[in-house]
Amino acid sequence: MLSHQQGNEGITGLLNMFAGGSFSRASIFALGVMPYISASIVVQLLGIAVPYFAKLQKEGESGRNKINQWTRYLTIGITALQAIGYLKSQISPEQMLLVNPYFTILNMFVLTAGTMFVMWLGEKITDKGIGNGISLIIMVGIISALPGAFLTEFQSRTVGAGGLVTFIVEIIALIGVVMFTVLIVQGTRKVAVQYAKRIVGNKQYGGVRQYIPLKVTAAGVMPIIFAQALMFIPSTVAQFFPNAASNGILMSLSDYTSVWHNVLFAILIILFTFFYTAITVNPNQMAEDMKKNGGFVPGIKPGRATGAFLDAVISRITLPGAFALAIVAVIPALASMIHISSSFARFFGGTSLIILVQVVLDTLQQIESHLLMRHYDGLMKSGRVKGRTAIPSASGTSEPVI
Template sequence: MLTAFARAFKTPDLRKKLLFTLGIIVVYRIGTNVPVPGVDYRNVQTCIDAAQANQGLFGLVNMFSGGALLQITVFALGIMPYITASIILQLLTVVIPRLEALKKEGQAGTAKITQYTRYLTIALAILQGTGLVATARSGALFQGCPVASQIVPDQSMFVTITMVITMTAGTAAVMWLGELITDRGIGNGMSMLMFISIAATFPSALWAIKEQGTLADGWIEFGTVMLVGLVMVGLVVFVEQAQRRIPVQYAKRMIGRRSYGGTSTYIPLKVNQAGVIPVIFASSLLYIPALIVQFSSSTAGWATWVTKNLADTGATAHIILYFFLIVFFAFFYVAITFNPEEVADNMKKYGGFIPGIRAGRPTAEYLSYVLNRITWPGSLYLGLISLVPTMALAGFGANQNFPFGGTSILIIVGVGLETVRQIESQLQQRNYEGFLR
């Protein structure tokens, strides 16, 4: 591995891409520590140091922003608006015929959809920025902190609008930085920024577990967390790499005097075909009722039930509902992203067939059958991995600080594997020696 890194930095153009990516990452991390105008930074730090942040409601967004959300910085919203916009556009592509037609137009249609995603990202950033400012002004961002209501001392309309505009501009800058990495750096830009945001929260979370531990000054809890984390990383790598390869044979075709085709290939169906999207969907859906209760300040029976059973991540109802939502969204997302009938039609058009299966509808039914079979273990795996932060360290009472959560570890492993693959492929292109040196 060290030899591969040395070879990467010895290759001039690859070294330039790696250094450019590192430079963008530095700029991004600086932006996550620059406070928004109008925020009393000392009061924010007081509430954060007291460890009284409402992680139950804002933990997911705070994780994707690298801890910038609770510090109310320029990049407080992070890449969450872009992720949400991308998911919405992907879902609408199946529903709206115009978007589906754009998707089939190739590069021009993809550019149009990317432009729509940018516009939707800005709209969502304005909405989420307004909600964050309103939450910070009311003191609900840090429940129980004595200076929570003094985080935004000046609550005039001008200061509020300035804060929202600053956060929206920060989201646009994050989107631009991600696209720069994609164009001129290594890996997918948005995935890389997401990777850095999550990895940045690991040291503080691990040290918090050590500080809060009671066995051998917290070292036993710290070691247990590291051991569980390593086991989870190994399990996630194993499952993420697992795939069912369906063999495909292409018949020979005579065009003039030349024959084409006759090759053998396969369709790779991953066990976790949906990736981390079902976890994000389920988390976002469960946060909505708790946010409604928080903003409504209602004391009715339904509000009490929601606070007790849905807002509390350790409640039995929350755990069961979270698990079933992940399983449901795994099947739902696979169903809208992989169309067996379309794949079967394309195979038939180019003379491909699965050995032992007739082309056309029987091929589509066979692909659908195999996809359902492998989606079950994939969805159950996602549900179990996502429940680890809630259940793994419950005996130590440190489950809220467990850094190796389902969403974070899936993103870390997935982005890491993809980036390593890209570096390896570029190294092979530039250092291929063949049989003769």
């Protein structure tokens, strides 16, 4: 039971989701973009711990190109290691003894080439298309499973228990969860920043009040991914040590629908949200950048006092954001408890839903910006897409922000 559960809801289930189902089908693109994501996270953390990478992050376009090159090299190494592990997981130990070593090496190169092709495709989409190419590939892989999950749930409700009314209630609940996720992803705390006036020739620069949008969920989906990685440990231990699998606590933590599993999962998400926000958002650096550009928060001294103020604001808004992420993460388990199929329940929250919402909103903002740069009205005349900016008109005035 534990082995089956881990295959569907454990680390293999997570990898299969990011690969759009290719992992379970053992295709050339079985590893998908997950090695590239892992390499990006490692390089991002190195930018905090290693001075060389921290310097590259401040060098603008040239530094970004070098970081991307290091990410590609690291992706090749991670993919090669994961390819060997993947081959061992697909072949039984008895069969592995009969496999020619050249078979392993050949398939390692094939899987690595598949991941590098997906990475190249994502970078080309980023350069030539709209939005982040890697994120779009992940989103397409996740959303490709939605029609099948939708049909499976519809058939189970119309043929089995519940009926059509229950299915309609589930759809309404799904829409409500999506709306809640959009709110927490888009939620920001605007900090007013005043810039000093500068006179250059006959023109005046600055002297206007702008805002720094501090996101409630600055860590994004990363806390859920980190917490999921740790929550896979009990089921992995139970798989390698069958005698320990009978332990009540271990069984409870391995069952993703149990109370203790979800309580521990929520606590880990809250902790990782604070941790990842602390290492990715640097209020002191923000304060220094404002000071260099002649900006200051009204009523707060520039420099160290501004950094302390921004740190306090980020700490206050991160707490409700962490709790909101924890709620979204445990909703799929709650949906499974009320007998919603596991394939459909994962779209009620967790990693899948947050990635879908973030990528769709980011893509809408990119399209909106491109349209406004060409003096179109944008995607919608009613409503508002956050991220829309004012575009100067031909008369020299600016269009209102919608």
